[in-house]
Amino acid sequence: MSSSGSAIQTLPGFRDFYPQECSTRNYLFCQWREGCRRYGFHEYEGPILEATDLYRKKSGDEVVDQLFAFTDKGERDVAMRPELTPTLARMVAARQRDFKKPMRWFSIGPFFRYERPMVKKGRMREFYQFNCDIIGEEAEGVDAELIALAIDLMLSLGLSEDDFVVRVSDRQAWVDFAKNEGVDEDGIDAFLQCVDKMEREKEEVTAERLQALGTSLEAVRTFMEGGAAQVERLQRLFEQLRAQEKDAYCKVDLGIVRGLAYYTGVVFEIFDKKHGLRAIAGGGRYDRLIHTLSDGKADMPAAGFAMGDTVMSLLIDKTPEAKRRLDVWSRRQEAIDVYAVIAAESQRHAALAGVQQLRDAGLRVQYPFGPMKVGKQFQTAESQGAPVAVVFGDEYPKIQVKDLEKRQESAVEGLEAMVGTVEMLLENPHPGGLIA
Amino acid sequence: MSSSGSAIQTLPGFRDFYPQECSTRNYLFCQWREGCRRYGFHEYEGPILEATDLYRKKSGDEVVDQLFAFTDKGERDVAMRPELTPTLARMVAARQRDFKKPMRWFSIGPFFRYERPMVKKGRMREFYQFNCDIIGEEAEGVDAELIALAIDLMLSLGLSEDDFVVRVSDRQAWVDFAKNEGVDEDGIDAFLQCVDKMEREKEEVTAERLQALGTSLEAVRTFMEGGAAQVERLQRLFEQLRAQEKDAYCKVDLGIVRGLAYYTGVVFEIFDKKHGLRAIAGGGRYDRLIHTLSDGKADMPAAGFAMGDTVMSLLIDKTPEAKRRLDVWSRRQEAIDVYAVIAAESQRHAALAGVQQLRDAGLRVQYPFGPMKVGKQFQTAESQGAPVAVVFGDEYPKIQVKDLEKRQESAVEGLEAMVGTVEMLLENPHPGGLIA
Numbered sequence: 003m004s005s006s007g008s009a010i011q012t013l014p015g016f017r018d019f020y021p022q023e024c025s026t027r028n029y030l031f032c033q034w035r036e037g038c039r040r041y042g043f044h045e046y047e048g049p050i051l052e053a054t055d056l057y058r059k060k061s062g063d064e065v066v067d068q069l070f071a072f073t074d075k076g077e078r079d080v081a082m083r084p085e086l087t088p089t090l091a092r093m094v095a096a097r098q099r100d101f102k103k104p105m106r107w108f109s110i111g112p113f114f115r116y117e118r119p120m121v122k123k124g125r126m127r128e129f130y131q132f133n134c135d136i137i138g139e140e141a142e143g144v145d146a147e148l149i150a151l152a153i154d155l156m157l158s159l160g161l162s163e164d165d166f167v168v169r170v171s172d173r174q175a176w177v178d179f180a181k182n183e184g185v186d187e188d189g190i191d192a193f194l195q196c197v198d199k200m201e202r203e204k205e206e207v208t209a210e211r212l213q214a215l216g217t218s219l220e221a222v223r224t225f226m227e228g229g230a231a232q233v234e235r236l237q238r239l240f241e242q243l244r245a246q247e248k249d250a251y252c253k254v255d256l257g258i259v260r261g262l263a264y265y266t267g268v269v270f271e272i273f274d275k276k277h278g279l280r281a282i283a284g285g286g287r288y289d290r291l292i293h294t295l296s297d298g299k300a301d302m303p304a305a306g307f308a309m310g311d312t313v314m315s316l317l318i319d320k321t322p323e324a325k326r327r328l329d330v331w332s333r334r335q336e337a338i339d340v341y342a343v344i345a346a347e348s349q350r351h352a353a354l355a356g357v358q359q360l361r362d363a364g365l366r367v368q369y370p371f372g373p374m375k376v377g378k379q380f381q382t383a384e385s386q387g388a389p390v391a392v393v394f395g396d397e398y399p400k401i402q403v404k405d406l407e408k409r410q411e412s413a414v415e416g417l418e419a420m421v422g423t424v425e426m427l428l429e430n431p432h433p434g435g436l437i438a
Numbered sequence: 439m440s441s442s443g444s445a446i447q448t449l450p451g452f453r454d455f456y457p458q459e460c461s462t463r464n465y466l467f468c469q470w471r472e473g474c475r476r477y478g479f480h481e482y483e484g485p486i487l488e489a490t491d492l493y494r495k496k497s498g499d500e501v502v503d504q505l506f507a508f509t510d511k512g513e514r515d516v517a518m519r520p521e522l523t524p525t526l527a528r529m530v531a532a533r534q535r536d537f538k539k540p541m542r543w544f545s546i547g548p549f550f551r552y553e554r555p556m557v558k559k560g561r562m563r564e565f566y567q568f569n570c571d572i573i574g575e576e577a578e579g580v581d582a583e584l585i586a587l588a589i590d591l592m593l594s595l596g597l598s599e600d601d602f603v604v605r606v607s608d609r610q611a612w613v614d615f616a617k618n619e620g621v622d623e624d625g626i627d628a629f630l631q632c633v634d635k636m637e638r639e640k641e642e643v644t645a646e647r648l649q650a651l652g653t654s655l656e657a658v659r660t661f662m663e664g665g666a667a668q669v670e671r672l673q674r675l676f677e678q679l680r681a682q683e684k685d686a687y688c689k690v691d692l693g694i695v696r697g698l699a700y701y702t703g704v705v706f707e708i709f710d711k712k713h714g715l716r717a718i719a720g721g722g723r724y725d726r727l728i729h730t731l732s733d734g735k736a737d738m739p740a741a742g743f744a745m746g747d748t749v750m751s752l753l754i755d756k757t758p759e760a761k762r763r764l765d766v767w768s769r770r771q772e773a774i775d776v777y778a779v780i781a782a783e784s785q786r787h788a789a790l791a792g793v794q795q796l797r798d799a800g801l802r803v804q805y806p807f808g809p810m811k812v813g814k815q816f817q818t819a820e821s822q823g824a825p826v827a828v829v830f831g832d833e834y835p836k837i838q839v840k841d842l843e844k845r846q847e848s849a850v851e852g853l854e855a856m857v858g859t860v861e862m863l864l865e866n867p868h869p870g871g872l873i874a
Contacts, residue, residue, distance in 0.1 A: 010492045010528055010733075013516060016485035018529050020536075021543070024481045040797040042774045042804035042822065045460045049452035049564055050486065050548055051506070051518070056446045070487070072508030075552050080449060082487070082518075092446055093454050100456075102821060104807065107457070112486055112548075116511050128485055141808025146790075154797070245787035246794045297446075338478045350579075351681035358682045361476040361590070368478035371540065372577025385538060386478065 015119035015127025025332040034132045037155040043106040048089035054079040056088045068115040082114040086133045095296030103138030124312035135306030145268040146242035160324035170270045171258035175233040183217035198259040230254040264291040283309035337387030342369035343379045345395035353394035451555035451563025461768040470568045473591045479542040484525035490515040504551040518550040522569045531732030539574030560748035571742030581704040582678035596760035606706045607694035611669040619653035634695040666690040700727040719745035773823030778805035779815045781831035789830035
């Protein structure tokens, strides 16, 4: 946020992304995209503003309370999106016959929640979120695929088994448990919420609630400690994760229920192991949500997860290997390739023609827009990370080509020779392509 | 927009980006980014929501009337951004000492205006805009640099001299003209607005207004027809554009004044030549705006331009060569590399291990999440654009590798050999890197 005393400031909980911060953001976007592409996912995006009703339909009252909502000039109740799943359901329902199932879709964009900002904990009012979902596939294999993708995204950022853990649970297992214990159909949601809040609630309160619902704290605890052994689906999930070499990053934790009421099967959350940050990612199976959100127009099994930029950025910053990778990427992304030094103003037009040819060859080039001392031009070249400078002076068409890292130079004749020499010095300057 | 009969629809003027539309969007973003990088620009981004006062400060009343503005839960008057320049001025003023001048900055993001949507004309309530600015440099060279960049962006999209023209003018030349004619200091803004509206206004009205300001329609017309010959700055500009091989795309048109009151020098707009669309891009020099918007905290010369996604998408769609390039890019971007056919469910875990190794090698891979007929799996492979399939069946660790384009196949032994063979068949599948 702006630290200035200017009359108008950045709104609380919103961020200015100066080039350095923007580079970090783009790095995350890039890794998310690249990871998703490897898993054969296709990118989509929805509007940032939606009818408020779209969010009211989902059970999460908390989300509705946190909306940036208003009435537009056409008297519509609208809201800046706090999450993407309702938009996804709307889009899928509107054109469900146009796409082959299963759909593997992902999206990256800004979201908004009016919460108290907590910068150090990674809670902002405007944040970026990565969403990915597999729609129209009921096979269990989807759960492992999504968890494997989430883990590969973490690994691609330079985070390791020492840094994070995926806690896996099964909401359906708890529903089955509750039914076995004799909890009423109507009491199931309250039961799940009670389990979800157990860790934060006083023991007596939980015990009392569970008893009122027809079960007991003891029974719940016994089940929780039993873990995967009692849940066959989780056992099959872990076998698949083992085949994908991902089981070591995962742990069954039946305490994970996910606050949102719409999950119907395997659920998971990713946490850091060292810094006690908020959850890095979370998701699971939600087979009935598209039906609910589309007013019954569409009915498709689905599963997915989301990952935000704020906690992730904090974690990268606290993890040396992850930070190192980000820094390497940023330096490469932001550096220019060539600085064209104009040593004689009379050669400005010749320099411009040379700059154009270098750029046409795909290189990143800067030059001074007006007269500037040659020494200062070389300083600028260095500060912009240019490994090469070309010097246009009175001796043109002779051009000096300087390797600024090796401190070597040579003279070439004419623009074509100059471009060739520069290309040779640089050799494949952007191996990963220009990604953001 | 959604064409469904669902209860909740996309808001009017807002768009759903299904994978195909999202690919078009990403293609534009990619070309904008790549072009800017070649010019040595750095990306930044601001918040999507700002204090409404930030927009009130600028003279453009029209923009304020079109705001998606509201009062947030903290009683702040806020607005969804209709443009980026005020944010840029705020950011620059807040940290003006932290960056070397000139700053070459660009940004790509969503913007919002409550106007009547006109889809066929490319006017939407939510649109993406590319902005780039050079800040802290008063040298005239900046004007040519920005125009050259704008032209290179058009060329990179496959648009040519036949498709577009850059109309260049100089607002300062009009100010000088008005002063020479004896127009009062207070009348200058009204005079510029009058010239701006000439084309759309009745001749008598314009003549009357000009007379009231102390000049005449005849004098204005004579000046306009005189063109660059009377404006030395434009002559110097064109010499520089010639050095950058860009003059053929440009035309002096003193009728261009730009509605926004804050421009102070060279201004330009880009128009298509064949379809009569709205302006594709526009910008110019605005040396006093940062001072105004920052309450005098910062004072820096600046120039820049913006380009929207909506008119550009229409133009690409209407221009065969541009459309062809987009389609090639999209196909390459969306296609997977390998489909892993699971011919025997008993080999699912082996297949998953193989999929993981292919992905670790950077390849884009899909496989069926549950049991599926082999024929249907090959159909899926084709529909996803996979040039290669690998088949895991009862004969594992023998794996079939199929070149789906050449209709050739070979059998290999074990996962490592499989990955090697697939890599050989694909040879550098993503030469441009994964860009979006």
